[in-house]
Amino acid sequence: MKELRDRSPAAIGFYPGNKQALKEMIKECYLSEFGPKSLPKVNPEGPRNIIACVAPHAGYYYSGPVAAHLYRAIANDGKPDSFVLIGPSHMGYPGASIMVEGNWIMPEGRVPVDTILAKSILKSGQIILDDDSAHMSEHSLEVQLPFLQELYEDLKIVPIAMGMSDWETCKEVGVGVAEAIKKENANAIIIASTDLTHYGMMYGYAPAGRGPVEKVIKWVHDTDGKIISKIESLDAEGLLKLVRREDLTMCGAAPVTSAIIAAKELGATKGIKLQYATSYDIRGSSDAIVGYLSAIIIK
Structure with missing residues (x-):
């Protein structure tokens, strides 16, 4: 019998580990110049039109205001029972790995895994591995949880x-997630976690050169604009081909591709960009520039 394991935080530093400081930082993200400039309030009568969405996963100091747009939209949309979080493995785990049991320990309390839905996804998407270890040191999903915990007390994930995944893997993951959500009649939202272009010497990536900064920022905005266009048109295969063909540094291409596939299986009709900005736009540092996107995929 598999031992039930709790997962300890691995991304303290991306957000404050102190509960009160974390609450204050999330509030600042909402009220930021690049945020929605208002605090969210869950609408219990919301239409629940959001099927999937795209969220950034950098430190809150950088990407938090962009993420805040998404979480305000989720709050306005109503109250899901579960969130299927799909993110890139920065730790190098191959394929797709799911955690089907346990709790994620966070500064604001435990977040339980929705075991019923997780096991159903594991059964439907047979390419997915039951592997807790892929999640233990990964930050891309963890950084979504404080925003969600501020909205929902009985959060399940x-x-x-x-x-790195090919089209067939993304398709099997996406279809598997959709089939399980339909089978369990789950009131769930899929969140695909990704940052877009990673530009600069830190990433070994500077196709537009090292300056002037205005030229670099235009190149990043234009390049990320092509990615966003694929997401808005729900062109999952086109997105993956674009990233591979042009050797782009979007870290979550596979998760976003899988989320679009799942959303279309569940009746999605369009994607909507909520906010886009780079780390340079928000903080002014040009040493390393990363693009951040919040977007929703709706019925």
């Missing part, structure tokens, strides 16, 4: 981490 299904975490899936994906390494």
Whole structure:
């Protein structure tokens, strides 16, 4: 019998580990110049039109204001029972790995895994591995939880981490997630976690050169604009081909591709960009520039 394991935080530093400081930082993200400039309030009568969405996963100091747009939209949309979180494995785990049991320990309390839905996804998406270890040191999903905990007291999640994946893997993950949500009649939202272009010497990636900064920022905005266009048109295969063909540094191409596939299986009709900004736009540092996106995929 598999031992039930709790997962300890691995991303303290991306957000404050102190509960009160964390609450204050999330509030600042909402009220930021690049945030929605208002605090969210869950609408219990919301239409529940959001099927899937895209969220950034950098430190809150950088990407938090962009993420805040998404979480305000989720609050306005109503009250899901579960969130299927799909993010990239920065730790190098291959394929797709799910955690089907346990709790994620966070500064604001435990977040349980939705075991019923997770096991159903594992059964439907047979390419997915039951592997807790892929999640233990990964930050891309963890950084979504404080925002969600501020909105929902009885939060449940299904975490899936994906390494570099081909189209067939993304398709099997996406279809598997959709089939399980339909089978369990789950009131769930899929969150695909990704940052977009990673530009600069830190990433060994500077196709537009090292300056002037205005030229670099235009190149990043234009390049990320092509990615966003694929997401808005729900062109999952086109997105993956674009990233591979042009050797782009979007870290969560596979999770977003899988989320679009799942959303279309569940009746999605369009994607909507909520906010886009780079780390340079928000903080002014040009040493390393990363693009951040919040987007929703709706019925």
